[in-house]
Amino acid sequence: MANKPIRLLIAASGTGGHLFPALATAEQLPDYQIEWLGVPNRMETQLIGDRYPLHTVNVEGFQQRLGLGTLKIAFRLVSSVFQVRRLLKTGQFHGVFTTGGYIAAPAILAARSLGLPAILHESNALPGKVTRTFSPFCTVVAVGFEKAAQYLPKANTAVVGTPVRSPFLATPELDLPIPENVPLIAIAGGSQGAVAVNKLVRECAQAWIDAGAWIFHQTGDNDPEVDSFQHPHYISMPFYPNMAGLLHRATLVISRAGAGTLTELAVTKTPSILIPYPFAAEDHQAYNAAVFADAGAAVLYRQKELTAQQLEQQVLDWLKSPESLQKMAEAAGGLAVPDSSDRLAQLVRKWVEK
Ligand SMILES: CC(=O)N[C@H]1[C@@H](OP(=O)(O)OP(=O)(O)OC[C@H]2O[C@@H](n3ccc(=O)[nH]c3=O)[C@H](O)[C@@H]2O)O[C@H](CO)[C@@H](O)[C@@H]1O
Structure with a gap:
């Protein structure tokens, strides 16, 4: 050969x-x-x-x-x-x-x-x-x-x-008009988006923006109410190719629990709230999310139990407590295989x- x-x-x-x-x-x-x-x-x-x-x-x-x-x-x-x-x-x-x-x-x-x-x-x-x-x-x-x-x-x-795509291993710039010194909440629904998570996030968005945060929302392309929340500090897109730049910059991420995204959260040391897709085959996203929650790298919520009030409050608490976010970031990094x-x-x- x-x-x-x-x-x-x-x-x-x-x-x-x-x-x-x-x-x-x-x-x-x-x-x-x-x-x-x-x-x-x-x-x-x-x-x-x-x-x-x-x-x-x-x-x-x-x-x-x-x-x-x-x-x-x-x-x-x-x-x-x-x-x-x-x-x-x-x-x-x-x-x-x-x-x-x-x-x-x-x-x-x-x-x-x-x-x-x-x-x-x-x-x-x-x-x-x-x-x-x-x-x-x-x-x-x-x-x-x-x-x-x-x-x-x-x-x-x-x-x-x-394996993650190579930009995740560098620190790419975020090509979005978001100021450098503000907390950034990123929402990642996986490659197809997550309509139920989108809805919860839109209910909380104003309170997070009032607390000083900016929001980047990856919505997927099958959400009929995608334009129902608008604000200059809220950016939404169906699919965003520069996830590496986004996760490196994000203060915290709200996400489904696909294995790809979780791996990227680990490599970029990003704290997260994970809401596994409840209809994934054999509920496999819940198993992925449990690995991160057990390691202290994320907080896991089941979609059917999570209310907008809970989600809103969890994020507001974290925005006031950078040390909790730092601990989760370190735990996420501990799960990475770069x-x-x-x-x-x-x-x-x-x-x-x-
Ligand atoms: C609904 C479902 O069953 N999804 C499964 C699907 O992953 P699915 O593709 O839904 O989700 P993953 O989180 O694994 O991967 C998404 C990938 O797309 C990228 N991305 C996403 C959105 C975007 O705007 N830009 C972008 O680049 C992410 O960075 C990531 O690399 O296969 C995975 C691997 O078997 C499983 O763990 C997931 O449970």
Whole structure:
């Protein structure tokens, strides 16, 4: 294999939480020829298209109840395994790297059936169903949280943290017209936004602004009431690409508990209020948030129990108590694995170049 370029197929699809760690790992493999496997009409078609050749297959998750729909999905899975096998053979790939989710199933099965290595990264504290089902077939399963390994007893696991995009490791400027000396409350709903959190925040916003804070609100693009609060010290956007600048600058963050955002909060040492998405598969965001709450890096609220009054007061209390925020910031930093993308890339190299 000495002079031949190594060819790697990366299977990552759907949300920022799956795509960004895969992109961060790919950046650490500049000598590799990388191609991408995704699903039509998902975020990868905008994010990946101009960076890596993108191949797509039709796969989706199994429903709880068995029926005709399940048969259709099973048929799609089998046919996508054959498509990926063909792709791996004709493209002469040396292995597959995936960040989990539905796309991981055909990628892992196709690679292993051809005797190629399959490296899986799982960023959640409670691994997803696809990871739990297919991890025993993987060459190695890298996990973001140590806790995840206990749910994967038959897998060869390695703890590597979760990779963040490179700007998070620098201190990028915040390209927003916000004065330097004011407290900044940032709201991050994950790559899709969080309508219920948006509503709570708008109810509290005036009181926080009256206390001297500015607010940056990442709303997602499916909130019908997005323009119902306006103030010169309140900036809202559906999606904001410079999350690194935002989290470095933010005094505190109110967020869902996707693994991607949590990793970024740790790396940027940012205190947070976490409100896990209550309908996430198997309530996995609550497991992620519990890791941060148990470490003293965040306060965890369940959406159904949290009132606007509670949220408003919690933030007002913290604005008056910088030392509590400082303690949480240090605890968040204690959970960070800043060289995660490097560790993961080393693991990929170890197995793909074997
Ligand atoms: C609803 C749901 O099930 N979400 C899951 C999805 O993550 P989902 O993409 O929803 O959320 P994550 O927090 O993991 O990742 C969001 C990513 O998008 C970036 N971002 C977000 C908004 C924005 O305006 N700009 C921006 O750059 C964030 O910085 C972060 O890197 O996959 C994750 C990894 O399996 C899971 O932990 C999440 O639970």
